[in-house]
Amino acid sequence: MxxxxxxxxxxxxxxxxxxxxxxxxxxxxxxxxxxxxxxxxxxxxxxxxxxxxxxxxxxxxxxxxxxxxxxxxxxxxxxxxxxxxxxxxxxxxxxxxxxxxxxxxxxxxxxxxxxxxxxxxxxxxxxxxxxxxxxxxxxxxxxxxxxxxxxxxxxxxxxxxxxxxxxxxxxxxxxxxxxxxxxxxxxxxxxxxxxxxxxxxxxxxxxxxxxxxxxxxxxxxxxxxxxxxxxxxxxxxxxxxxxxxxxxxxxxxxxxxxxxxxxxxxxxxxxxxxxxxxxxxxxxxxxxxxxxxxxxxxxxxxxxxxxxxxxxxxxxxxxxxxxxxxxxxxxxxxxxxxxxxxxxxxxxxxxxxxxxxxEKNIPAGYFDAKKLNKAMNEFVNEKFGSSKLIEGFSNQNIFFDYEELEEQNVEVDDLQEALYYFLLQYDKIDRVYTREMIENSSHSTAFSRNVANGFHPKRSGDVIYILEPAVISYPQKGSTHxxxxxxxxxxxxxxxxxxxxxxxxxxxxxxxxxxxxxxxxxxxxxxxxxxxxxxxxxxx
Missing domain, CATH: 3.40.720.10 (Alkaline Phosphatase, subunit A)
Known part of the structure; x- marks a missing residue:
């Protein structure tokens, strides 16, 4: 029982x-x-x-x-x-x-x-x-x-x-x-x-x-x-x-x-x-x-x-x-x-x-990405003797043409470094990251971690630039992100x-x-x- x-x-x-x-x-x-x-x-x-x-x-x-x-x-x-x-x-x-x-x-x-x-x-x-x-x-x-x-x-x-x-x-x-x-x-x-x-x-x-x-x-x-x-x-x-x-x-x-x-x-x-x-x-x-x-x-x-x-x-x-x-x-x-x-x-x-x-005296502005892309191509052509080293631009990512790099005997690291310093001196650009920096850095700052978290090795570019706060590549009306x-x-x-x-x-x-x-x-x-x-x- x-x-x-x-x-x-x-x-x-x-x-x-x-x-x-x-x-x-x-x-x-x-x-x-x-x-x-x-x-x-x-x-x-x-x-x-x-x-x-x-x-x-x-x-x-x-x-x-x-x-x-x-x-x-x-x-x-x-x-x-x-x-x-x-x-x-x-x-x-x-x-x-x-x-x-x-x-x-x-x-x-x-x-x-x-x-x-x-x-x-x-x-x-x-x-x-x-x-x-x-x-x-x-x-x-x-x-x-x-x-x-x-x-x-x-x-x-x-x-x-x-x-x-x-x-x-x-x-x-x-x-x-x-x-x-x-x-x-x-x-x-x-x-x-x-x-x-x-x-x-x-x-x-x-x-x-x-x-x-x-x-x-x-x-x-x-x-x-x-x-x-x-x-x-x-x-x-x-x-x-x-x-x-x-x-x-x-x-x-x-x-x-x-x-x-x-x-x-x-x-x-x-x-x-x-x-x-x-x-x-x-x-x-x-x-x-x-x-x-x-x-x-x-x-x-x-x-x-x-x-x-x-x-x-x-x-x-x-x-x-x-x-x-x-x-x-x-x-x-x-x-x-x-x-x-x-x-x-x-x-x-x-x-x-x-x-x-x-208008309210807060730092902000607009960025002409097409103008930058033209300036980059001119810089690369002048420095390395080829206008084809950059294959594409997308979302502030710069993509290299690796076949052209090999044909022109240009080292990837040399092109990355040259663009890094060129972009850092460009008006309204705040920071620049190269593929080598993203893949090999410890990312001790929140900014670099955010860049690394958005970087896919097979889909992202070889150099990425970041605009200054409240600076956008967009028409002069409306908001973006x-x-x-x-x-x-x-x-x-x-x-x-x-x-x-x-x-x-x-x-x-x-x-x-x-x-x-x-x-x-x-x-x-x-x-x-x-x-x-x-x-x-x-x-x-």
Whole structure:
């Protein structure tokens, strides 16, 4: 009798423990990347936010207030890849959005795949895949762990924002084809045709083209600059970059559906699409964890167009707060408040418009890369007797032609050293790194470590130059990004939901720490190139 009772007790306890373990594992992971979101936007516009969006995440989740990227260049492609692989471009290989491929002797795009075919649209817009990303993502690891029962979907306005986070094994990724198409599309890397629910959604995208006015009275937007200024591009067909914007009237001069991209209505459309996906693909409805990656791209388009200090960017984030609130409410009702875990971050920040900074007596400026490239070729020709020693230029990387070096009997070290001193003396260039320095140095400074973390030995150049703070190679309106300065590297990071502690922290963390933290929560293997660390503070 005692043995039977003991055995029954053990079985009950064992089942209880297993049930507890199972219930603690979220049914759905939602990863949100807000493209070009500076950390300060969470606080700068906070008084305009509702209690159900950004504030809910900040107050009820784990809010890491000192999170940075640890490499350059800080672009969209490398940012998304680094967040989800838990490492840097030195490992995952996405060194930029576009880069010069010295093996193909041409510029390549980070997700371009000529072996793939477009699904849902004619032409090249869907010829995309993650094949250039060398490591697995956290979503890939979850697929492997669940024997591919756990589903993965990625959505974004940008193709790279949908593809790189979802990884190599996603069930599908969807991104928005603008122009005359105005629909979400995909690639046959994932699927053979668009599902019925996607086709149905695509029939109604015209509804998002409307008049853009500020959500609240514009005079209350005291956290941003004047609506009328000299630092914004605006839209073709409108003489000033000022509210309101009649998108229906302007769309024909702005490539039709492309006009949505720098507006908050594309964020709303993406949120609606994500919610339809959750419902139609039954995400979070069984014991195998699913993944949904969402990348809000319109914030980046707006920043490039209007600048980080614009009324347009402020209204964009106030409206995005409502999208986040709507998404959280949808997850509560359809997945269950205790059944999902979400994180929110950004792929990079952005610099103030340099002309604006200069007006305020802050050092800043613009850099003519084409002028430099011409000067470099002239210098190399004069010093070494050949104008062909430099094969290509890309993202402040200089690529050598090694066949020409051998033919001209020029030593690689001699060319590197000559360009090092030439570039250091060039106006508005702050630092210079050669391949030899990057590969053989101990990288004792944060700057050199960031350069090394962004350097892939087979894909990066032979000499890299870094511009001075707030100096950009860009038109003289709008904002951009790409440096290792804090305005580009510091981004929000919030974990929220099942298994996450409610806490705020000023501890220093890096973007590459997100993936190991999520896999620790799930109890699965890390992505195969991970170099980040688990943020143990996050987990209950």
């Amino acid at each position: 005692k043995k039977s009772f003991s055995l029954l007790f053990i079985i009950i306890v064992s089942n209880f423990i297993n049930a507890q373990t199972s219930s603690q594992k979220p049914k759905l992971i939602v990863g949100i990347v807000v493209d070009q979101m500076r950390y300060e936007y969470l606080h700068r516009f906070e008084k305009h936010y509702s209690n159900q969006g950004f504030k809910r995440l900040m107050q009820e989740g784990f809010f890491a207030k000192n999170t940075h990227f640890s490499y350059i260049p800080t672009y969209t492609g490398p940012g998304h890849a680094s967040i989800y692989t838990g490492t840097t471009p030195a490992n995952h290989g996405i060194i930029a959005n576009n880069w010069y491929d010295k093996f193909e002797n041409k510029s390549v795009y980070c997700v371009q795949d000529n072996n793939a075919n477009s699904i849902g649209v004619e032409g090249e817009a869907g010829q995309m895949s993650p094949h250039r990303m060398l490591n697995t993502s956290i979503a890939d690891q979850n697929r492997l762990d669940t024997q591919f029962r756990g589903q993965t979907f990625g959505v974004s306005i940008k193709d790279r924002g949908a593809i790189l986070p979802a990884g190599h094994t996603a069930n599908a990724t969807y991104w928005f084809a603008g122009g005359n198409d105005g629909k979400f599309i995909s690639s046959d890397f994932y699927i053979d045709e668009l599902p019925k629910w996607v086709k149905k959604f695509n029939k109604n995208t015209k509804q998002y083209i409307k008049t853009w006015e500020t959500l609240y009275p514009i005079e209350n937007y005291i956290e941003s600059g004047s609506d009328l200024n000299d630092y914004e591009f605006g839209f073709k067909g409108k003489s000033t970059a000022t509210f309101p914007y009649d998108l229906k009237q302007l769309k024909s001069e702005n490539n039709n559906f492309d006009i949505l991209k720098p507006t908050p209505f594309a964020n709303t459309m993406l949120t609606d699409f994500a919610e339809k996906l959750i419902k139609n693909e039954n995400l979070g409805q069984d014991d195998d964890t699913d993944f949904l990656t969402i990348s809000y791209s319109s914030t980046d388009y707006a920043g490039h167009n209007f600048g980080v200090n614009s009324k347009e960017v402020q209204d964009m984030y106030i409206r995005l707060d409502q999208n986040i609130a709507d998404l959280l409410n949808y997850l509560d009702q359809n997945v269950g408040k205790n059944n999902y875990t979400l994180f929110l971050t950004a792929d990079h920040g952005a610099v103030h418009v340099p002309n604006y900074l200069k 790409g440096s290792y300065m804090s305005y580009d590297t510091q981004v929000p990071l919030i974990f929220y939901g099942q298994g996450v502690l409610q806490k705020q922290s000023y501890q220093s963390y890096y973007i590459k720490d997100i993936a190991p933290t999520i896999v620790a929560l799930l109890g699965i293997a890390q992505p195969n190139g991970t170099t980040g660390s688990v943020i143990s503070e996050v987990l209950k």
